[in-house]
Amino acid sequence: MTAKILVGKGSCGIAAGANVVFDALSSGVRESGVDCPVTITSCVGMCYLEPIVDVIDAKGVKNTYVRMDQKGAGELVKALKGEDSAVAQYLISDADAGVLSAQRRVALLNCGIINPELIGEYLAADGYKAAEKCLKEKTPEQVIDEIKISGLAGRGGAGFPTWFKWSAARSSKGDKKYVICNADEGDPGAFMDRAIIEGDPHVLIEGMLIAAYAIGSDEGVVYVRAEYPLAITRLEIAIEQARDAGYLGNNLFGSGFSFDMRIKAGAGAFVCGEETALIASLEGERGMPRLKPPFPAQKGFWQQPSNINNVETFANVPWIIRNGGAAFSAMGTENSKGTKVFALTGKIAKGGLVEIPMGQTIRDVVYGVGGGIKDGRAFKAVQMGGPSGGCIPAGLIDTQIDYKTLGATGAIMGSGGMVVMDDTTCMVDMARFFLDFTCKESCGKCVQCRIGTKRMLETLERICEGEGREGDIELLERLANQVKDASLCGLGQTAPNPVLTTIRYFRNEYEDHVYNKKCTARQCKPLLTYSIEPEKCIGCTLCAKKCPNDAIAGEVKKLHVIDMDKCVKCGKCVDVCKFNAVIVE
């Protein structure tokens, strides 16, 4: 007897085809007359296995089917009817099931388990108990103390102690105070905040409610990226349900405390991740940062004391209140407490979201949870912290994941993006990629950031195009330090990090580009040469026919030759050759 079927409908699951699977299961179950509701959950973090379907029987035993499709849905319906079925081939392997058991879930506790669109399921998972405990049994000071004991630090990137911000906002005088959630997850390569809002929106509401009580605020705003439509929809539903159920509004839990919140969709500006820029954007201005102090805790939204935390930070709060700050600080290291969610992507075998206690090593994450590098290639580096972070090379794979140790490598913890790179990734090109991003996203207020990043980008482009000059590497280092020193906000202060870390660990690659005009990762096209291997070429003429610039000469059944003077390095010949005869160096 089956109790229910759960289809993972996070953004990633939907992109992989979860809607098709959901529809097929719904209609299949309905037509077959099997008594079993088909419902949804969100991303459990194993994005590489999507679409994922969980079947939970009446005893609560769960079977997980992965990489489902329409056919798999049909087989599953057959199995439910007790007919012969090939659904077992979709069952999750033990190795993949191990990906989840190797983690420790706090912020992602309910993600991929509950239906994010039903408040009842959140309540059944002890939802809003933490808020009730705070409002009924604790003073705001006691709440802040509990967070202090937990050692929770801001998960958005800066790692500032959460209790300190709350305490500062509490002690600031103002007619009105605001709790703001920064869900403007702009780091390319990071999506934990999206996953939390899509998968467990009530945990964010509860976390914000507790923060509001602690600082004495009655109004909350969630600043969400407009690029996350599903997250916005689910949060809207959750806010509505929380209001109806009496978890948002006046006189909550009969305590006399009131709090309500709303969503503000961002309009696409990376710099709005910076607190003061975010506030400017909320006020309808261009999102440009301003000098601190005054800090937002003193003068924030509409000049009132405001507390801004990241989604993941808020998501940890209910767990901390329920289990005690000490239970949270028992996880992690001396200077970094609790767990951290990472978005593991790039050239990784098992990409997705992982939550681990602080203090594990990069090796634990990449090889332990992530299953190593795609296609068995060599691990080259991992990029952490997005455009503000840096590349940690393979030689430092045993680096412990905590704020201090990561900081010492030149990278940062950041919001949790972990982009894995293999030997086909060019580190100079990576630096160019990030500078292209920060240069575009610089708000333009500080000269060094606005023009410095542009000059750095031009230098990097020159190097990648084979026009690198002697002294370019040193020029990059000099510019990097100037941009760092003379920028007002975090964007400019950290923008040179990707360049500095790649120069620090991969200087030889820069030198290869500049002096030898070679890109060993074969990514920088202008530095490549194309030739045809005589032993492999059978003279099929395909490459010559497809070459857009007539750079390949040769007759039928005779060896073809590429004229590098004419070659535009488009790579067409490599794509079309069926015999792998084109060599790229």
Add this chain to the structure above:
Amino acid sequence: MSCNCLENKTWICTDPSIDVSLLEPTLEKYTDSKGSIIPILQAAQNLYGYLPTDLIAYISRRAGIKPSKVMGVVTFYAQFRTKPIGKHLIMLCKGTACHVNGASMIEEAIRENLGVEEGAITPDGLFTYNNVACIGCCSLSPVMMIGDDTFGMLTKEKVAEVLDGIRAREAEGVSE
């Protein structure tokens, strides 16, 4: 010297293709809430597909904010566009994970398939493609979004398949 561009309260949007009455509920909703120019512009772009200069001027008058300031907001945020787009907007993710997994190759495939550069409309009016920073679907990189649909694990072949599929559906819709 003072600017009197806000004084003419009866100012009407001169572009006949824009029915400003559609925006009325939004303008009403935000009449008394300060700092709401971004949601108004977002709603306007949703309605009209883009923000023509005439419309920006109209909104600025109605909201009582100087046109230069509204324009400043429009040009600051990546989401706003001042030029029309094709029926289907393709957002190609150029985030880190997508970059590492070959997004530039996908861009080439899109460009070749559509025959236009970034931001331009295809001659049949069906498509415009834009590069975007990150759509948060990194685990399925390279990724593109068309409307509300996300397509992951892209290859050159898959791009062609998706775009041809849309064209075919559009052609069917026309003949029906």
